[in-house]
Amino acid sequence: MPFLRRTVPLAICFVMGIMTAFQYFVPHQLSRDFLELMTRWDKIIAGFAVFIGAYSLFHLHYSRIRFKVAGWGYSIFVFIGAIVTLGFGLYNGGDGFWVDKNEGTMFDWIYIYVQVPAGATIFSILAFFMASAAYRTFRARTVESALLLVAAIIVMLGRVPIGALISEHLPTAADWIMGVPNLAAKRGILLGVSLGAIATSIKIIFGIERQYLGGGD
Amino acid sequence: MAHSAQRTGGEEMNRSTDFWILVGTLIAFTVINTLFFAIGSFKINWDSFGIVIAVGLTLAMYSFLYKDNPAFKIAENLYVGVALGYTVIITWYNALKPDIYDPLFVPIFTKATEPEYLVIVPMILGIFMLMRISARLSWLSRWSFAFVVGLGSGLTIPNYIHTFILKQIEPSMRPLFYGGESIYVSVNGILVLVGVVTVLLYFFFSIEHKGPIGVASKIGIYFLMVSFGASFGYTVMGRMSLLIGRMIFLLRDWLGVLH
Numbered sequence: 080m081p082f083l084r085r086t087v088p089l090a091i092c093f094v095m096g097i098m099t100a101f102q103y104f105v106p107h108q109l110s111r112d113f114l115e116l117m118t119r120w121d122k123i124i125a126g127f128a129v130f131i132g133a134y135s136l137f138h139l140h141y142s143r144i145r146f147k148v149a150g151w152g153y154s155i156f157v158f159i160g161a162i163v164t165l166g167f168g169l170y171n172g173g174d175g176f177w178v179d180k181n182e183g184t185m186f187d188w189i190y191i192y193v194q195v196p197a198g199a200t201i202f203s204i205l206a207f208f209m210a211s212a213a214y215r216t217f218r219a220r221t222v223e224s225a226l227l228l229v230a231a232i233i234v235m236l237g238r239v240p241i242g243a244l245i246s247e248h249l250p251t252a253a254d255w256i257m258g259v260p261n262l263a264a265k266r267g268i269l270l271g272v273s274l275g276a277i278a279t280s281i282k283i284i285f286g287i288e289r290q291y292l293g294g295g296d
Numbered sequence: 297m298a299h300s301a302q303r304t305g306g307e308e309m310n311r312s313t314d315f316w317i318l319v320g321t322l323i324a325f326t327v328i329n330t331l332f333f334a335i336g337s338f339k340i341n342w343d344s345f346g347i348v349i350a351v352g353l354t355l356a357m358y359s360f361l362y363k364d365n366p367a368f369k370i371a372e373n374l375y376v377g378v379a380l381g382y383t384v385i386i387t388w389y390n391a392l393k394p395d396i397y398d399p400l401f402v403p404i405f406t407k408a409t410e411p412e413y414l415v416i417v418p419m420i421l422g423i424f425m426l427m428r429i430s431a432r433l434s435w436l437s438r439w440s441f442a443f444v445v446g447l448g449s450g451l452t453i454p455n456y457i458h459t460f461i462l463k464q465i466e467p468s469m470r471p472l473f474y475g476g477e478s479i480y481v482s483v484n485g486i487l488v489l490v491g492v493v494t495v496l497l498y499f500f501f502s503i504e505h506k507g508p509i510g511v512a513s514k515i516g517i518y519f520l521m522v523s524f525g526a527s528f529g530y531t532v533m534g535r536m537s538l539l540i541g542r543m544i545f546l547l548r549d550w551l552g553v554l555h
Contacts, residue, residue, distance in 0.1 A: 088438040092446035099450025103458075119395055120418035121447055124440055126391035127422030133384055134429055136376070153366075153373045160377020168385030177397070180389040185342075186382075192346030193353065194382055196545070197375040199538050200357040206535035207361055213528070223521045230525030231532075238533045256526050259484050263491020264523030266464050267516070270492070271499045273460035280449035280456075291445045292438050 089286045096284030137161070164189050230256055318367060321359075325352065337552060351550045354542055468492045491519040 099117060102110045140154035164186065169176040172184035180186075219225035236242035237253020282288035329338070329348050338344035356371035396419055399412035425440035427433040468489050472482040497509060498516030505513045548554040 084435045084438065088442035091439060091442040092449070095443055095446030096450040099447055100453045102450075103454035116414075117447055120415075120421070121444060122391050123395050123415065123418040124422045124425060124444055126387045126395075127425050127440075129383055129387045130426060131428055133380055136380055150369065153369045156370050156373035157377040157380075160374040160379075161381040162377075164378045164381025165384060168381060168388075176388060176393075179393075186385065188342060188346055189378060190382060192350045193378050194375070196350035196542070197353045197357060197371060197378070200354045200542055201372075201375070203535055203538035203542050204357060204360060206532060206539045209528075209532050209535060213532075223517055226518055226521040227525035227528070230522040231529040234526045234529030235533055238529075253529075255484075256522060257530070259487050260491055260519050260522040261526040263468075263488045264495050264519040266468060266488070267492045267495025267499070267519070268523075269460050269464055270496060273456045273464075277453055277456050280452040283445055283449045291441050 085292065088292060089289070092291075093284055093286065096280070100284070133161075160193075230260075314363070314365060317362075318365060321355075321367075325355065347549055351546060354546060358542075490515070495519050 095117070099114065102114050136157070140157045142148075143151045143154045167185040167189060170184075171178065171186070172181040174181055213231075217224070217228050217231075219228050233249065234253045234256055236245060237250045237256075242249040242253070279288060283291070329351075332338045333340065333344070338347070353371050353375070356367040359365055360368040396415050400415050400419070401411075403409045403411040421440040421443055424436040426437075427435075428437040470485055472485055494512045494516035496516075498505075498513040498520065503509055544554060
């Protein structure tokens, strides 16, 4: 059994890693077809993974309701939202889920009038919390924190009409910060992250890094 | 004891106040929308009903700015459920139906074309992934994870070298003068190069940050701080534009104050 539980996954990972890494350097139609096929397979497997997420969320909220955890009543709304959306999605305007998705159905209505406004509102609430957190924590005590504060203020003011009214140079300064020091730092971080990702990928392919297998045998 | 009783009394009064605020808001919301339907601002159709639902959700979400309350929790949990249902349905229509159902099951039942039996392999790996929820068979999901992780790792190596390393180094090492550009462009080019090198030095921990390396890494920190500040400002403005969008929705689409 350890062969099936540990060796086979390591072999699959090794073969897939080597083949896809070398595919990049083979300029042939077969190589491109192989990559296309593997990407499609990956999409299919990721599609199944969505159901694990759905199961996990349903299980969590079902447990909350079953054991009457504090605030369990709110979990019912998770089921209501999910069941109604799934129902309309599968109903597909009366044609069923075995045909292509129809446009302008109640499923789209839910997306337009429930999901989009709720999502946008939740993220817009963050504007208040960020402003509040910034007010409480931004103190120009050191050169570093002063730089952070000044850069943030210039970028914020430079992106709105009032910035240009205060000084015509503010939008230019904001663009310069985004295009020069910000770009340099982001590029440095990106280079470091990329080298780390490549090193980790090599370790995964050769079975040195096995965290993705989880614990146990 | 008296202190505790006093505090409990205060909390009850607060709870009672919050309850009446919630009920009052709900009544006001219902009255306003009924009025809109009655005077003809809203036609009786699904779009108008949708606007009312969206306004209700928006206000319920914003009520969190006052304090955590049942309206917010209901809206939040409803949003989670809808988002889950939406993801599952979109996964079906965009991934599973066109890649498994249409090429494999439809030809088997209709006999119109030859079924693509090759998709059975990822289908089995997908089913193996679902075994994660079984204690006895969860080890099968390792095969699926190995496939996904191996594929991702294999793609990462050449793509990252090409996209994030070579493509990022190339513009950092441009000649200072091509001919024709201003002095500012050259100065900016030097600054970008200095920034990239010093930031990389700051993250290079194999040598002690002392002497010239210490100075360079300090300059790297300055670049990082400016970048973090700029990212913060940029994110705040992004959230602000979302807030403005929601306010325009409330004032224009719902109340009709803006045109």
